[in-house]
Amino acid sequence: MNLHLSATAPGKALVPHYIPAGNECELFELAWKRKLPLLLKGPTGCGKTRFVSHMAARLGLPLSTVSCHDDLAAADLTGRYLLKGGDTVWVDGPLTRAVRNGGVCYLDEVVEARKDVAVVLHPLTDDRRILPLERTGETLEAPAEFMLVVSYNPGYQNILKALKPSTKQRFVAIEFDFLPKEQEIAIVSAESGLEERHVAPLVNLAQRLRTMKGHDLEEGVSTRLLVYCASLIESGLTPREAISAAMIEPLTDDPDVRLALREVAGAIIP
Numbered sequence: 166m167n168l169h170l171s172a173t174a175p176g177k178a179l180v181p182h183y184i185p186a187g188n189e190c191e192l193f194e195l196a197w198k199r200k201l202p203l204l205l206k207g208p209t210g211c212g213k214t215r216f217v218s219h220m221a222a223r224l225g226l227p228l229s230t231v232s233c234h235d236d237l238a239a240a241d242l243t244g245r246y247l248l249k250g251g252d253t254v255w256v257d258g259p260l261t262r263a264v265r266n267g268g269v270c271y272l273d274e275v276v277e278a279r280k281d282v283a284v285v286l287h288p289l290t291d292d293r294r295i296l297p298l299e300r301t302g303e304t305l306e307a308p309a310e311f312m313l314v315v316s317y318n319p320g321y322q323n324i325l326k327a328l329k330p331s332t333k334q335r336f337v338a339i340e341f342d343f344l345p346k347e348q349e350i351a352i353v354s355a356e357s358g359l360e361e362r363h364v365a366p367l368v369n370l371a372q373r374l375r376t377m378k379g380h381d382l383e384e385g386v387s388t389r390l391l392v393y394c395a396s397l398i399e400s401g402l403t404p405r406e407a408i409s410a411a412m413i414e415p416l417t418d419d420p421d422v423r424l425a426l427r428e429v430a431g432a433i434i435p
């Protein structure tokens with residue numbers, strides 16, 4: 166089992182910095198109030214996880230995050246019997262804990278998970294809001310304080326990993342994308358400490374490289390990589406070195422494409 170789990174305590178967490186692109190904060194809050202599950206779609210590193218931690222902290226809710234992968238099965242979310250000191254005891258998984266205690270459960274890249282996960286999510290994401298635990302014989306009713314948020318990147322999607330309509334249509338969905346230039350400059354500057362006037366050319370370059378997605382590149386430069394790049398420059402690396410390490414090398418292993426990316430970078434940031 167390879168769960169990347171993090172939890173923040175209610176009321177205690179600082180609200181992580183988040184610059185909204187539109188009405189997503191209001192939507193989250195309304196979905197929360199009306200007990201509706203939320204689906205976030207968008208490319209890697211564009212702010213989905215930051216958004217969820219921002220909103221959970223803002224609403225004073227505990228957050229558990231699970232990074233889904235192709236080996237993640239329903240039992241990894243619900244729980245299982247484990248041997249402890251000679252006894253077999255039931256141990257709740259992160260989803261069950263969130264349903265019992267309330268709070269936001271965020272399943273990142275949910276399409277990666279095994280198919281049996283959908284079976285668990287369905288009764289929890291329609292008006293029943295229940296989590297049947299076959300193994301313990303319990304049926305948990307989600308309290309008003311429970312909210313399920315899932316995300317996926319439609320860009321990675323292949324037909325085998327697409328969410329079924331019957332799953333998709335249980336969620337209110339928000340589409341995320343990279344922010345407009347001025348907002349992205351503000352984010353990258355705030356996150357890295359690099360002055361906006363030095364960040365602006367990096368964002369220009371990122372926007373240019375994003376146009377190569379689907380042609381030479383599988384994915385465009387994420388806001389996350391831009392923050393890395395600006396942080397390296399702020400710490401003293403030359404822009405050229407930082408761009409190579411944070412905006413070219415992570416994008417592709419193909420030497421010809423890397424050469425093309427370096428040429429584009431050289432034309433924008435000599």
Ligand SMILES: Nc1ncnc2c1ncn2[C@@H]1O[C@H](COP(=O)(O)OP(=O)(O)OP(=O)(O)O)[C@@H](O)[C@H]1O
Binds near residue numbers: 207210214273352
């Ligand atoms: N709107 C935003 N406000 C503040 N910071 C942002 C915003 N969008 C992106 N970021 C920055 O970009 C980084 C990456 O965002 P995040 O981890 O939320 O991406 P993600 O969409 O969840 O990616 P993945 O799908 O790969 O998990 C954040 O750590 C943060 O520094």
